[in-house]
Structures are given as C-alpha cells and as structure tokens.
Amino acid sequence: MNVKDSEIKDILVNYKKIAVYGLSHDPQKASHYVPAYMRGQGWEIVGIYPKVHEVSGFTIYKSLSEVPLAFRKFVDVFRSSESIPEVVDEILSVGGVEILWLQLGISHPGAETRAEKAGIRVVSNRCLIIEHKKYF
Template identity: 70%
Template sequence: MNVAENEIKSVMDKYRKFAVYGLSPDPTKPSHYVPLYMRDHGWEMVGTYPKPHEANGFTIYKSLTEIPKEYRKFIDVFRASEKIPEVVDEAIALGGVEVLWLQLGIHHAAAEAKAEKAGIKVVSNRCLIIEHKKWF
C-alpha cells in the first residue's frame, strides 16, 4: 500500500466515481453491499462481473475495457488475493487507472509493487465502508 493513512480521505473524496471489480449479484456478499453503501452516500459506480446480472440498478460490464473511462480511474477490487496479479496486469494494460483499492482481506505484495511502479496508487486490505465511517 503506497497511500498513507492520512491520505485515504482525500483519495476517497477525489474519486466520486469508480468501478467495482467483481460486483456480485448476491446481496449477502461485501462485493454487493459495499457498493450499495457507497452509492447511498453519494458515490457513483459501475461494476464488472463475468456473468450478466442485475444488481440493484448497477450497470454491470463483462470487463474493465468496457467500462467508461471516468469510472476506471479508481477501481475497487473484490477478488481473491491470488488473482490480484491478473487484475494489476489488466489495469496497467488498460491505462488510465489512478487508484487500485483492494478490499479488506485482499493483498498481494508483488502485484501491489508492480502497480505502484506503474504509477498507480494502491490501497490494500481496507474496506470502503469502514474508511467512509472513519473519515466522513
């Protein structure tokens, strides 16, 4: 993680639109209710998921490449830690990604270092809901 604790609020404040990598159709999963919470508190987001689905009015795309650029600057990731190298490679290849937020329990030191080297700010092992409640 290359974003300092005292920078988290400003990062969240700057990026009011983001993409949710792995936005689940299952309302019991964090990858569904975290985006709902953030939307209810003024953020806008779209999601990616490999299978088409309806999720509380969120627009779901099959991949990051299909997501409009204004949502791809900040990517909130809900993938297993071992999948993070693939996500980082995709984000770097796509270009335009400024922040990669790895949700609570998700981290991969080598992939994070690769993203940072490519100029991407990385927040890892942090929940947007917890950080929102802490800073806003």
C-alpha cells in the same frame, strides 16, 4: 500499499466514481453491500463482472476495458488475493487507473508493487465502508 492513512480521506473526497471489480448480485456478500453503501453515500458506482447479471440497478461491464474512463480511475477490487496479479495485468494493459483499492482481506505484495511502479496509488486490505465512516 503506497497510500498513507492520511491520504485516504482525500482519495474519497476526490474520486466520486468507482468501478467495482467483482460486484456481486448476492446482497449478503461484501462485494454487493459495500458498493450499495457507497452509492447510498453519493458515489457513482459501476461493476465489472464476466457473467451477465443484474445488480440493484448497477451498470455491469464484462471487463475493465468496457468501463468508461471516468469510472476506471478508481478500481475497487473484490477478488481473491491470488487473482490480483491478473487484475493488475488487465489494469496495466487497459490504462487509466489512478487508484487500485483492494478490499479488506485482499493483498498481493508483488502485484501491488507492479501497480505502484506503473504510477498507480494502491490501497490494500481496507474496507471502503470502514474508511468512509472514519471520515464522513
């Protein structure tokens, strides 16, 4: 993680559009209720999920390459830590990502370093709800 704690509030203030990688249709999963919470707080959210499904009015794209650039700048990831290298591969091949946020319990130091070396700001093992409640 190359983002300092003191920078997190600024990220949340300056990035109001988020692409959620792995947005679930199951309201019991964090990958559903975290994006729903953030949308309820005024953020615009789209999802990335390989299977076609509907999620509480969220627009879902099959891959990051389909996501409009405005939403691609901040990518919030709900995938296993083992999957992060392939997520970073996709991010680096598609481009346009400025913030890579790995949710609570998710980290992969090697993949994070690759993203950081490409100029991406990385937050790992942090929950958007918890961080939002700290500052707002």
